[in-house]
Amino acid sequence: ATEYHLGLLKAKLAKYRAQLLEPSKSAGAKGEGFDVMKSGDARVALIGFPSVGKSTFLSLMTSTASEAASYEFTTLTCIPGVIEYKGANIQLLDLPGIIEGASQGKGRGRQVIAVARTADVVIMMLDATKGDVQRVLLEKELESVGIRLNVSKPNIYFKPKKGGGLSYNSTVPLTQCSEKLVQLILHEYKIFNAEVLFREDSTPDEFIDVIVGNRVYMNCVYVYNKIDQISMEEVDRLARRPHSVVISCGMKLNLDYLLERLWDYLALICIYTKKRGERPDFADGIIMRRGASVEHVCHAVHRTLASQFKYALVWGTSTKYSPQRVGLTHIMEHEDVIQIVKK
Numbered sequence: 001a002t003e004y005h006l007g008l009l010k011a012k013l014a015k016y017r018a019q020l021l022e023p024s025k026s027a028g029a030k031g032e033g034f035d036v037m038k039s040g041d042a043r044v045a046l047i048g049f050p051s052v053g054k055s056t057f058l059s060l061m062t063s064t065a066s067e068a069a070s071y072e073f074t075t076l077t078c079i080p081g082v083i084e085y086k087g088a089n090i091q092l093l094d095l096p097g098i099i100e101g102a103s104q105g106k107g108r109g110r111q112v113i114a115v116a117r118t119a120d121v122v123i124m125m126l127d128a129t130k131g132d133v134q135r136v137l138l139e140k141e142l143e144s145v146g147i148r149l150n151v152s153k154p155n156i157y158f159k160p161k162k163g164g165g166l167s168y169n170s171t172v173p174l175t176q177c178s179e180k181l182v183q184l185i186l187h188e189y190k191i192f193n194a195e196v197l198f199r200e201d202s203t204p205d206e207f208i209d210v211i212v213g214n215r216v217y218m219n220c221v222y223v224y225n226k227i228d229q230i231s232m233e234e235v236d237r238l239a240r241r242p243h244s245v246v247i248s249c250g251m252k253l254n255l256d257y258l259l260e261r262l263w264d265y266l267a268l269i270c271i272y273t274k275k276r277g278e279r280p281d282f283a284d285g286i287i288m289r290r291g292a293s294v295e296h297v298c299h300a301v302h303r304t305l306a307s308q309f310k311y312a313l314v315w316g317t318s319t320k321y322s323p324q325r326v327g328l329t330h331i332m333e334h335e336d337v338i339q340i341v342k343k
Helices: 002-021 054-061 106-117 133-144 179-188 204-212 232-239 255-266 294-301
Strands: 042-048 079-085 088-094 121-127 147-149 156-160 166-170 194-198 216-225 244-246 268-273 286-289 309-315 324-326 337-342
Touching: 002 179, 002 204, 042 054, 042 106, 042 133, 042 255, 054 079, 054 088, 054 255, 079 255, 088 255, 106 133, 106 147, 121 133, 121 147, 121 255, 133 147, 156 204, 166 179, 179 194, 179 204, 216 255, 232 244, 244 255, 286 294, 294 309, 294 337
Parallel strands: 042 088, 042 121, 121 216, 147 216, 166 194, 216 244, 268 337
Antiparallel strands: 079 088, 156 194, 268 286, 309 324, 309 337
16 A cells, blocks of 8 residues: 555656646747757756866867866856867857756756757766765656656557547566556546556656656766875775776876767767779768668768669678678678669
């Protein structure tokens, strides 16, 4: 009985929180927005409390100079910069510092978080001298606006229907949700007819996320700055935590490793093209996402290319032998070379 009660309370909380966060329709004059046009091959947002070194990091990594000073709230709007790495242009956004209560709109926090939702990866800048307090607070702020960090989307199929009541199934034994609890949570959202299929053992919270449907699942790299001010043992402890990287912007330590990790999290690959009878063009690669097929490459080159496609020759790690003749569905890998033959 307690579990049902807790599940129901969670559903109510999630519902009321959503109502609180959505600003009223008749809001007054709009403030200046932070929206920056998306450019480059991927977008990374820098989030953190004031004075943790976000602007210094942006100035070091890109050719953009963001004002940096030792007082809080030096940056007041969103400043974009571009990191050029392995032939890719990665847009880096320096966002103003977040304070506690940002998700309720304090210190323009809501605008900062709205920009963070549009990024591919979040870099959470933390002050290594402050312990773990900042990380917990920031995670809580992002969690309350529906940004889930370093978790995959719950594998639950959910579809509201016009009639026929609730059809409930699961492919695995469930330990945290039962049919009655699922029904109670759906009733809280005034959904009485739906199809629900659990493909993994999920919590009531994850089920609520699926019903609400506006959650963003993102990769996040926790970057601990100012490691030159703490002991070696502490640096070692922070560096061994999952998804964490330790750096020092002041002494320019470990920045190249952070770029490597960022490339992995963004899941980017670089593909080179080749004309018939010529050497591959290694100067100008096409940047794609991991898992891209030959068809995606065709669209990236020209939108009409896929319709005239006959076959492609691929050299690289994705083939059994080089060159291999492949079709549109062949999955490309990093630094493959492709020659497309038209009909």
